[in-house]
Amino acid sequence: MIYQQTTYLHYQCLQLNGEVDLHNSPQVRKQLLAILKKGDSVLVDFSTLSYIDSSGIATLVEAFNIAKNKQLTLTIVAASGGPLQVLELTNLDKVFPMVANLTDVKE
Amino acid sequence: MTTTSPIITVKNLNSHYGERQILKNVNFCVQQGEIRVIMGGSGSGKSTLLNHLLALLVPTSGSINIDDVDVVNADAKTLSNLRQKMGVAFQGGALFSSMTVGENIKLPLKHHTQLDENTIDIMARLKLELMNLAGFEDLMPAELSGGMLKRAGLARAVIMDPKLLFFDEPSAGLDPVTSVELDELILKLRDAMNMTIVVVTHELESAFKIADKITVLFDGEIALTGTVDEIKNSDDIRIQNLINRRSRNEKINAEQYIKRLTTGQG
C-alpha cells in the first residue's frame, strides 16, 4: 500500500511508503482530501518515502490549501533526501510546516 | 559516477542522408545521473545524432539502447512507453501556437495520465515557477520572447518528471544572462530530480560549466569523449582550435579591421 493511516494525538497521520508517482498519487490525493473533509488535521510522514514526483507535490499543495481554508493544518514529518530536495527545488520547504520527528508534533 | 549499467549506449552508429554519410561509427555511453554535452560545430552531425537518440531518424547501421530499450527496432508501444520517461526541449521551444503556454505544458499529462484537473494545473504552475515563468500561463506562445519560449519548452519537457532529458542548443540565440540562468537550471534539475541530461550545443562556455563529460563531434566522428579537463588538455588540434577560436576572435587586428570596414575585404 502506498500509505498507512494512523491516529496521532488529534491528527490523522498519513505515512507515505516507497515511491509516490503519476500512478499512485491520485490514491494519496483521494485519502488526503477525505481526511480534510472530515475536519481532521493531517501529518504527512515522509520517513519511509524514497521518491515523490511533482504530481505528489501538487497533491500536497492542493491539500495544504484546502486545510488552510478550513483552518486545519497539514504538516510534513521527517522529510529527507530526495523528497526534501524536491520540496526545496520548488521552494515549498518554506511554505509547508515541517518537523523532523513525529515526537516534535505539538498537541 | 556509479558503476551501474549506462542509461544510453550507442554502438557503431552510421547514418546517411541520401548518399552522404553524416555519422561515422559513433560509439558512446551515458551513465545514470550524468550531464553529458554533445558538442560540435554546424555540420558536425550533432543534430542528426540527437534525432537518432530521439528515434526520429532510423540509422543505416548500429544500435542505440536507452533505458534497456533497443530504440532502433522497438515497436510503437515500447517506444511510446520509453518516450513517456524522456523529455525533450527543442531549440525554439516547439510550443503549439494554437494553445496557451499553460495548455502546452499540460498536454503530455492530459494525454498520458488520469490525474485530476487540479493536480495537473498545480503541476504546470510548479514547473512555470521553476522556469521563472509564473503568470505567463494564459499567454499565447507568440507573445513570448525567444528565451521565454525556450524555458516554456523546458517546462513542458520536464512536466512528467522524466528520467532522461534532452536539451537542444539551450543557449543559442539567448543573451548571456538568460543563458547562465538556463545553465543553472539544468544543474538544479539534475541535482533535485536525479535526471540524466543530454545537452547538444556548440557553446563552449556553457558546456564547460554544466558537463560531467563532453563528447566532441567533428564531421560525423567522435573526436573525444572526456571530462572538462580532459577536453581542455587534449592534444587534438581540432579541439584546441575549437577552444581557442573564441579568444582569438576577441583580439582585434586594427589594420585588418579597418580594411574590412572600408573595403569589405580582408
Place this chain on the structure above:
Amino acid sequence: MFNSLTLTIESIGSVVVRRIESAGRLGTFLAQIVSRLWGHKFPLGETIKQLHFVGARTVPLILISGLFTGMVIALQFYDTLIRFGSVELLGAAVAMSLIRELGPVMAALMVIARVGSATCAEIGIMRNEQQFDALDCMAIDSYHYIMLPRLIAALIAVPLLTALFDVFGIGGGYIVGVLIHGVSEGAYLTGMADTIVWNDVLMGLIKSTLFGGVILWISLAKGFYLHIEQKNAGAEGVSQATTNAVVLSAVLMLFVDYIVSSLMI
C-alpha cells in the same frame, strides 16, 4: 547528341520518380489517418474546434459568394430562357445547376481559398518549428491528434457549407429573376420544387463530402511533408507548399467532380 538524349531521359525519369514518390506519400498519409479511426479514442474536442474553424468561420464567405453566384447564373439563364419564351423554367434551372454542380464546386473553391491554404501553411510552420518532432517525442500521435480531427471536420462541414451556398444562391436567383426581372414567384418556386429530384441532392451531397476530404487531405499532406518535398524549409518552403496544395486540391477536386458526375448522370 547521344549524351544530351540520355540526360533528357534521365531528367524525365527523375521527375516521374518524384511524382510517383509524392503520390505514394499522399496515399500512405491518408491510410495512416484513416487507420486512426479504429482502436483510438475519437478526438471529439479537437474535431469540434476544427468544425468551428472549417465551418462556422467560413459561413460569411459562403453566404456572399453563394448570393452572387445565384444572381449571376439567374441573369445568364434569364437572358437565355427569354429567347425561347420559357422564363418560367428559371427557378428549376438555377436550382438544378447550383445543387448538382455549381454549389459543390464553388463552395469547395471557397474552402480551398480560406481553409486549405491556411491549413497547409499552419501544418508547414508546425513542421518547420519541430512541433511534429515534439509530438513524436511526447508519444502523442500526430495523425490521430492533429490530422484526423481536421479531416473529419471537413467531411462534416463542407457539405453543410455547400447546402448554405445552394440556399443563398437560390435566394440570389430569386432577387434577380423575381424582384428585378419580374418572373412570377410561383413559377420560380414551384418549377424548382417540381424538377429537383432526390438524385440531384444526393449528387451534390456526395460531391461536397468528397471535395471536403480531398481539400484537407492534400493541404495537410503538403504541409506535413514540407521537409521532404521542399528544398527550402523556411518561409519560402511554406509558401511553395501552400501554392502546391491549393493547385493540386483544386485540380483533384475537379477531377473527382467529373468522375462523380459521369457515374451519376
